[in-house]
Amino acid sequence: xxxxxxxxxxxxxxxxxxxxxxxxxxxxxxxxxxxxxxxxxxxxxxxxxxxxxxxxxxxxxxxxxxxxxxxxxxxxxxxxxxxxxxxxxxxxxxxxxxxxxxxxxxxxxxxxxxxxxxxxxxxxxxxxxxxxxxxxxxxxxxxxxxxxxxxxxxxxxxxxxxxxxxxxxxxxxxxxxxxxxxxxxxxxxxxxxxxxxxxxxxxxxxxxxxxxxxxxxxxxxxxxxxxxxxxxxxxxxxxxxxxxxxxxxxxxxxxxxxxxxxxxxxxxxxxxxxxx
Numbered sequence: 052x053x054x055x056x057x058x059x060x061x062x063x064x065x066x067x068x069x070x071x072x073x074x075x076x077x078x079x080x081x082x083x084x085x086x087x088x089x090x091x092x093x094x095x096x097x098x099x100x101x102x103x104x105x106x107x108x109x110x111x112x113x114x115x116x117x118x119x120x121x122x123x124x125x126x127x128x129x130x131x132x133x134x135x136x137x138x139x140x141x142x143x144x145x146x147x148x149x150x151x152x153x154x155x156x157x158x159x160x161x162x163x164x165x166x167x168x169x170x171x172x173x174x175x176x177x178x179x180x181x182x183x184x185x186x187x188x189x190x191x192x193x194x195x196x197x198x199x200x201x202x203x204x205x206x207x208x209x210x211x212x213x214x215x216x217x218x219x220x221x222x223x224x225x226x227x228x229x230x231x232x233x234x235x236x237x238x239x240x241x242x243x244x245x246x247x248x249x250x251x252x253x254x255x256x257x258x259x260x261x262x263x264x265x266x267x268x269x270x271x272x273x274x275x276x277x278x279x280x281x282x283x284x285x286x287x288x289x290x291x292x293x294x295x296x297x298x299x300x301x302x303x304x305x306x307x308x309x310x311x312x313x314x315x316x317x318x319x320x321x322x323x324x325x326x327x
Contacts, residue, residue: 055249058237060256064209064305066264067250070222071215072118073266073284074198077225080191082111085183090125093176099136106131115325117286118267120216120241121180122148122155125173141169155216156241157181184221194229195284197293202234204297208305212237214249214263214273246273254279262304264296268325271318280309283321 072078087107091100110116111124119127126142126149133139144167152159157177163170205211211234215222219240226232239249246269253261254277263274266284274281282300284292300317303309 053243054237055239055243055252058256060210060258061236062208062210063259065212065253065256065258065261066205066209066301066304067212067214067253067261067279068202069118069215069246069263069265069267069270069284070213070226071217072112072286073264073270073289074194074202074213074231075192075225076195076289077192078112078118078266080187081180081184082108084187085180086111086121086124089176089179089183090128093172093179094129094132094139096132096136099132103128103132103136113286113325115268117325118216118265118269120149120155120245121177122160122173123150125149125176139169141167145169145173154242154244157218158242181218181221184218189228192225194231195293196290197297199229199231199234201293201297201301202231205301206234206236209262210236210258212239212249212253214239214246216241216246216269246270247276250274250277250279260304260307260309262309271321280304280314281318283317283324285321285324288324 068074071081087104091097091103096103107128110127111119126146129139129142130146133142148163149155157174160170160177161174164174202211213222213235217240219242222240223238226235243249250263250273261279262282263270263279264282264284265271266286271281282296303313
């Protein structure tokens with residue numbers, strides 16, 4: 052059994068928190084220096100490097116697909132490259148897998164390597180990304196302002212669960228370094244399944260209410276799919292968002308005053324911030 056399946060709720064409420072780009076100020080640096088450049092290197096795309104990296108960042112940071120799973124983002128980017136720059140052998144196979152696979156992780160893509168060479172390349176890319184992330188200067192990877200205080204306040208009255216599609220080792224290392232794991236009851240990362248699946252499993256634990264904190268449309272969709280509440284961390288306004296969570300939103304959630312008009316006002320602001 053996984054840690055998620057074995058987990059038993061402690062308190063009446065649960066606050067779920069995404070990691071990259073939500074709690075941790077890591078989204079931009081990881082995509083600028085790791086994800087996109089490693090794709091260019093693995094597929095030999097240096098000829099079109101600048102344009103391809105710009106599109107990678109739009110897909111993964113500055114649009115409605117912000118926060119997408121790394122393999123879904125890779126498949127989307129390679130499909131565009133195949134259409135616009137140079138043929139990518141096997142891109143349709145990778146796209147089909149990314150859309151339908153129950154698990155999107157290094158282990159899962161590695162098991163597909165015998166099916167087509169593109170899966171081996173995707174695994175090498177993902178492993179290279181992980182190495183590049185590990186090599187990032189530690190002083191440049193940090194939580195947003197107010198995150199620690201927000202987690203302490205939430206943990207006093209709710210179970211706190213990390214729900215992230217990121218690499219588990221990277222999440223664990225980053226959260227431990229800033230003493231954030233002390234405020235976490237359960238860590239759900241990419242190997243446990245999608246965010247929607249993880250939240251759905253938490254719903255089964257019998258909480259009175261669950262609030263998902265995220266920075267991307269996929270986080271909101273995962274919350275909505277499971278009929279739980281959603282708190283948005285706004286891109287380029289992350290510190291402000293965490294201050295509002297601490298000073299206003301958390302209290303409303305715990306008092307049962309969050310759903311309805313208040314949540315809708317936050318969702319409207321969230322969508323407008325991503326140009327949706």
